[in-house]
Amino acid sequence: MVTAPAPAIEQFGVLPYRVESSGAVSILLITSRDTGRWIIPKGNPDPKLSPQEAALLEAHEEAGVEGEVGDVPVGTYRYVKEKRAGQVMPVDVRVFPLKVTRQLDDWPERHERSARWFSIAEAAGSVAERSLRALILSFRPAGANVPVARPERSEDRAKGWGMLNIFRAIMPKEDRFFDMFRRHADILVAGADAMVAMFSGEESVAESCRRIAQHEHAADDVTRDVLVAVRRSFITPFDRSAITALASAMDDSLDEMWQTAKAITLYEVESFEPQLLEMSQLAAEAARLVREGVPLLRHVGRNAHRLHQITEAIVHLEGRADELHAAGLKAIYQAHGAKRPMTFFIGREIFSHVERVLDRLEDVADEMQGIVIDHA
DSSP states (O other): OOOOOOEEEEEEEEEEEEEEETTOOOEEEETTTOOEEEEEEEEOOOOSSHHHHHHHHHHHIIEEEEEEEEOOHHHHHHHHOOOOOSSSSEEEEEEEEEEEEEEEEEOOOTOOOOEEEEEEHHHHHBBSSHHHHHHHHHHOOOTTOOOOOOOHHHHHHHTTTHHHHHHHHHHHOOOHHHHHHHHHHHHHHHHHHHHHHHHTSSSSSSHHHHHHHHHHHHHOOOOOHHHHHHHHHHSSSSSSHHHHHHHHHHHHHHHHHHHHHHHHHEEEEEEEOHHHHHHHHHHHHHHHHHHHHHGGGGGGHHHHHHHHHHHHHHHHHHHHHHHHHHHHHHHHHHHHHHOOHHHHHHHHHHHHHHHHHHHHHHHHHHHHHHHHHHHH
């Protein structure tokens, strides 16, 4: 029996904060009970409570804080939760701002967790999830005086960030990287559009697969250009590892589109389940968000908020694709699993390839978000 991947579950959390007399913002983090890493208070929905009330209850039980919870979430981030049976489940946490007005000396989980106030930069540098880091860095409560921040890390200070920034300011930038990223993103959109045309029947399978192959080869060329430019450039717009990781993530997305086309060609598939069309349309939407986002990296600080919105939207598209993947697998199993198992196995492989296209596009979003966190 084939077990479909579980869709993301939803939780509600708070970002506890206070505005100091200087106008600076402090963020309260707590430690998790199992690993001791820094997180925010969060928990599962309660059917008897509104999302804000559920989040406020978690703040009281896990962190011992009370206050004014906002009506509008500051954002959503995803993490992976491992169940006791070894099952891994994605979790989407909707985060509400909590202006702390009271911090208790005693609370239900006082002896199970530690709680500590951080600056925005320190808090962002202490959490593990990139999307949560970006959410914290972009947080701007009313009445606060928040400078543009980046996570503080001891290794950064050791490398002399101040002198490096001065050095970069007086040296010419290598701007051709942004042109290559844009070319790569254009190819990404073209490849996704070819998948949509194939699954919708707008053009023949053979023609769509031929076009996807062309786009994959073109993406390989751009990736090679990026790698050569990184080796030859004295000054780069941001970290060399970030440049190569972003280019590789986009290239991996095209590679997975090509793997999809090869599987369809190999098994001579001519008709497709409706969920495959919907998943390909999500991929095309995500690719267009990438194309919108990469030029914004030229001025990361100025465009940090929009880049955060773009990367968060891509993550949500990948989550919707996971749900379609599960529904599609169930449909083909019910239709063919018992009497035509080979048809089911072929369909499952194609669904898996398309799902991985969305996974790789989420990797692109993660790399873009990492650049924002490190360079905004």
